[in-house]
Amino acid sequence: MKKISVLIPTFNEEENVELLCKCLKDEFKENLPKYDYEIVFIDNHSTDNTRDKIKKLCKNDKKIKAIFNTKNFGQFNSPFYGLLQTTGDATVLMCADFQDPVEMIHKFVKEWENGYKIVIGIKSKSKEKKLMYFIRSCYYKLIKKFSSVDQIEHFTGFGLYDKKFIDLLKTLEDSQPYLRGIVAELGYDRKEIEYTQQKRRKGKTKNNWYSLYDVGMIGITSYTKGIMRIATFFGLFTAVLSFIVGMVYLIQKLIFWDKFSAGVAPILIGQFFMGSILLFFIGLLSEYILSINTRVMKRPLVVEESRINFD
Numbered sequence: 001m002k003k004i005s006v007l008i009p010t011f012n013e014e015e016n017v018e019l020l021c022k023c024l025k026d027e028f029k030e031n032l033p034k035y036d037y038e039i040v041f042i043d044n045h046s047t048d049n050t051r052d053k054i055k056k057l058c059k060n061d062k063k064i065k066a067i068f069n070t071k072n073f074g075q076f077n078s079p080f081y082g083l084l085q086t087t088g089d090a091t092v093l094m095c096a097d098f099q100d101p102v103e104m105i106h107k108f109v110k111e112w113e114n115g116y117k118i119v120i121g122i123k124s125k126s127k128e129k130k131l132m133y134f135i136r137s138c139y140y141k142l143i144k145k146f147s148s149v150d151q152i153e154h155f156t157g158f159g160l161y162d163k164k165f166i167d168l169l170k171t172l173e174d175s176q177p178y179l180r181g182i183v184a185e186l187g188y189d190r191k192e193i194e195y196t197q198q199k200r201r202k203g204k205t206k207n208n209w210y211s212l213y214d215v216g217m218i219g220i221t222s223y224t225k226g227i228m229r230i231a232t233f234f235g236l237f238t239a240v241l242s243f244i245v246g247m248v249y250l251i252q253k254l255i256f257w258d259k260f261s262a263g264v265a266p267i268l269i270g271q272f273f274m275g276s277i278l279l280f281f282i283g284l285l286s287e288y289i290l291s292i293n294t295r296v297m298k299r300p301l302v303v304e305e306s307r308i309n310f311d
Contacts, residue, residue: 001034001035001036002034002035002036002088002089002090003035003036003037003038003087003088003089004028004032004035004036004037004038004088004089004090004091004092004105004109005037005038005039005040005086005087005088005090005091005092006024006037006038006039006040006091006092006094006105007040007042007079007082007083007086007091007092007093007094008020008039008040008041008042008094008095008096009041009042009043009044009075009078009079009082009095009096010041010042010043010044010046010050010054010096011043011044011045011046011050011072011075012046012047012048012050013046013050013096013097014046014048014049014050014053016096016097016098017041017050017053017054017057017096018053018057020096020098020102021039021057021061021064023102024037024039024102024105027102027103027105027106031103031105031106032105032106032109035109037063037088038063038064038065038086038087038088039063039064039065040064040065040066040067040082040085040086041054041057041064041065041066041067041096042066042067042069042078042079042081042082042085042302043066043067043068043069044069044071044072044073044074044075044078045068045069045070045071045072045305051068054066054308055308058308058309062309063309064309065307065308065309065310066307066308066309067081067082067085067304067306067307067310068304068305068306068307069302069303069304069305070302070303070304070305071303073301073302073303076176076177076178076179077175077176077177077301077302078301078302079093079157079179080169080177080179080301081301081302083161083166083169083179084166084169084170085310086166088163089162089163090109090112090160090161090162090163091160091161091163091166092105092108092159092160092161093157093158093159093161094158095156095158098198099197099198099199100121100156100158100197101195101198104121104158104193104195105160107119107193108121108159108160108193109160111160111191111193112160112162114191116188116189116190116191117161117162117164117165117187117188117189117190118159118160118161118162118165118183118187118188118189118190118191119159119160119190119191119192119193120152120155120158120159120160120183120190120191120192120193121155121156121158121159121192121193121194121195122152122153122154122155122192122193122194122195123154123155123156123194123195123196123197124154124194124195124196125196125197126196126197136154137153137154140153140154141153143224146224147181147224149181149184149185150184151180151181151184152180152183152184152192155180155183155192156180157179157180157183159183162188164188165187165188168186169182173298175298175299175300175301177301231281231284231285234277234281238274238277
C-alpha cells in the first residue's frame with residue numbers, strides 16, 4: 001500500500017488544526033481509501049494553543065505526527081525542513097488556513113499515479129484582496145522576466161512531491177532554500193492544476209508588508225541576475241550622458257562665456273537624481289550580500305525542540 005504524507009506548517013493556527021485534520025481524514029476515507037497516510041505538523045514556535053491541540057491530535061491518532069521548533073525559523077525554512085522528515089512515497093505540502101483546498105489532494109495523487117513526480121497547484125484566481133493579488137502578479141512577472149530560470153507564476157509551494165524529489169532536496173546544502181525556485185530549476189516534469197485560492201477560514205494572517213518583502217527579496221536574490229546587470233548598464237548610460245551634457249556646457253561656456261549662465265539648479269537636480277539611484281542600487285546590492293552571507297554561514301534550517309509519533 002502506497003503512503004501519502006501531508007505536511008502542514010503551522011504558526012498560531014489554533015482555530016484551524018483540528019478541523020483541518022478532520023477534513024484530511026475525510027478526504028483519504030472518501031477519495032483515497034487505497035492509500036495509507038500520515039499527517040505531519042511542523043510548528044514554528046506558536047504562542048497560542050496550537051501546540052496543545054496538535055499534541056492532543058497526536059495522542060489520539062498515531063498517524064498524526066508533530067515537530068516543534070525551538071523558535072520561529074521563517075516561512076521557508078520550516079516547511080522545507082518538514083519535507084525532509086516525511087516518510088511517504090509522495091508528500092503533499094499545504095498551508096493550515098484552508099486557503100489550499102483539501103479536495104485538491106486526490107487530484108494531485110491521480111496525476112502522480114499518471115507518472116508525474118511533481119504536481120502543483122496554480123492560483124488562477126484568488127479571494128484575497130484584489131490589490132494584493134495584483135501586486136503578487138506584478139512580482140511574479142518581474143522575477144520571471146529577469147530570472148535565468150523559468151519561474152512559476154502564482155505558485156506558493158502547494159502541491160505533491162514524489163519521494164525521489166524529496167531525496168533530491170536532501171542533497172542540497174542551502175540554509176535559505178526557496179522551494180518555489182527549486183521546483184522550477186531542479187524539479188522533474190510537472191503537472192500544473194489551476195485552483196481558486198480561498199479566503200483564510202479562521203484566524204488572522206501572519207504575513208505583513210515586511211514579511212512579504214522578505215519573501216520577495218529571497219526570490220529575487222536567489223534567481224535573478226538581470227536586475228544587477230541593469231544597474232551596470234544604467235551606470236554606463238548615465239556616465240556617457242553626463243559626459244555629453246558636460247561637453248555641451250563646456251562648449252557653450254567657451255563660446256558664450258560672458259552670456260551663458262547655467263546656474264546651480266541643474267547641478268543640484270543631477271546630484272539628487274544620481275544620489276537616489278545610487279542608494280537604490282546599493283540597497284539592492286546589500287540584499288544580495290545578505291543572501292550570500294546567510295548561505296555561507298550554513299546554519300541549520302531549524303532546531304527541533306521535540307517531535308511526536310516518529311518511530
